[in-house]
Amino acid sequence: MTAPSLRRAWSALMTGLTVLAVVAAVLPLLLILGNLVLQGAGNLSLDFFTREPVPAGETGGGVAHAVVGTLLMVGMASLIGLPIGILAGIHCAEYPGSRLTWVTRFVADVLNGTPSIVIGVFAWTWIVATQKHFSGFAGAAALAMLMIPMVLRTTEEMIKLVPHALREAALALGYTRWRTTLQVIVRTTLPGIVTGVLLAVARVAGETAPLLFTALGSQYLSTRLDEPMAALPLTVYQYATGPYEEWHRFAWGAALVLILVVFLLSLGARLALRRTPIGRG
């Protein structure tokens, strides 16, 4: 009698609730993006990327020092972190039963969950405190420490997705183990590994906390990794909390640039993953 209409009403209600939840989830993101574009886009110009900051109170200038600092430190962190993370990930996937793998996996999971400021403090004790000065290198090392566990775990998971039959097929052709791993397994899952790499780069590019105690930040354009170095997230932090209107505008611009970088890297990660041959055939 009323049962079908009741059921329909119930269904409509639940559908409505899920739609509401989706809106609640996406709305903040859209508001942030919209606000950033409104406030930040107007400040982006060629000068913004190519000129150094001018003394406080004056107008003009740019954040070239922070752009260069971020590129250098993220690049350096990638040079250190990616080979270690990828190779360790391959090891864990290749020797899933070993004790070393168990320990590595456990440590990586703990590191993945560690607040990044803790990593920053550690980099400070190990590098800054022993060298007695802040440096871009210390910042890069802290970022690398964040990247390693992320890249390690995604590499391992991606390799585990490759069907066991492929490995056997290669070995049955007389392939050595390393050749099987590199030419068949890693090659098959390369888009997945690239995805993990891009996401890790996107993640550390926006990190502020690990740089506070290590790279410290700077007002000058410098490519010397043994000196304090500026970075976009640090600039956002510094300028947004500063007293000048000009600084605030730069903070908006820098924040927008950061979001765009993350956006582009994530997009690249998506595209890379779409190229993966596993599960397509």
Next chain:
Amino acid sequence: MAESALARVTPPPVVDATAAAPAAVDAPVRIRTDKVTAMYGKFVAVKGVSLDFRAHRVHALIGPSGCGKSTFLRTLNRMHELSEGGWITGTVHLDGQDVYGDRVSVREVRRRIGMVFQKPTPFPTMSIRENVAAGLAVGAPRSRAETDEVVERALRQTALWDEVKDRLGASALGLSGGQQQRLCLARTLAPGPEVVLLDEPTASLDPIGTQRIEELLFELKRQVTIIIVTHNMQQAARVSDTTTYFYLGQMVETGATREIFTAPKHEQTEAYITGRFG
């Protein structure tokens, strides 16, 4: 499902397949196993199997699931030792040479004894041509022209050439399941093995794909010795010259396929091939 298919086997449908084969006795023994026992850790999967596989024959290994026939097959090219806890006792000789001998290279053994698996396993990142040539990469270096020649020959042997000759550079994943399996067979044949092991090669194929593979075996046995594990008894009866029946890890009976299917000596074998159990 498998049971009902098996029930229809009696009487064996195509017996002249073996009748057409050359006399089985005089061909040289290609692979000889002596008391091969294969284990996973402490679990014994194959118990003391001694068998001769003569050259240029199709040898079928049959038996119910879990009877050890696949494990036994994998001891022949030393794939079994890759399994968790896999080890064996006894010996396997290929042309009189101990496959498990101290000075024998595993990779050399696997190049001489090729293998095709239950599911097609084309390498996803490689083109059709690269897939067929994959096994050549680990052998003696070859020029591009030589490689092309070997690839064409292998694809012709597997009746795939006409279907793929215009798209050798395309991904192997674009092929149908049956074509993929024939591609895997071509990849196995390309390095020129003496023996080809087939582990239920048609289990994941449709009837047409199955038929094409079976047809190929008649041609291929002129060049290689074939050992095929199959669940499908009609298939064993159709394609093989000798049949060996496995049960609970032991070799129960072996002989010419015609005899196994018409006059089995053991009640066990008869019960299985007539579909009374399986």
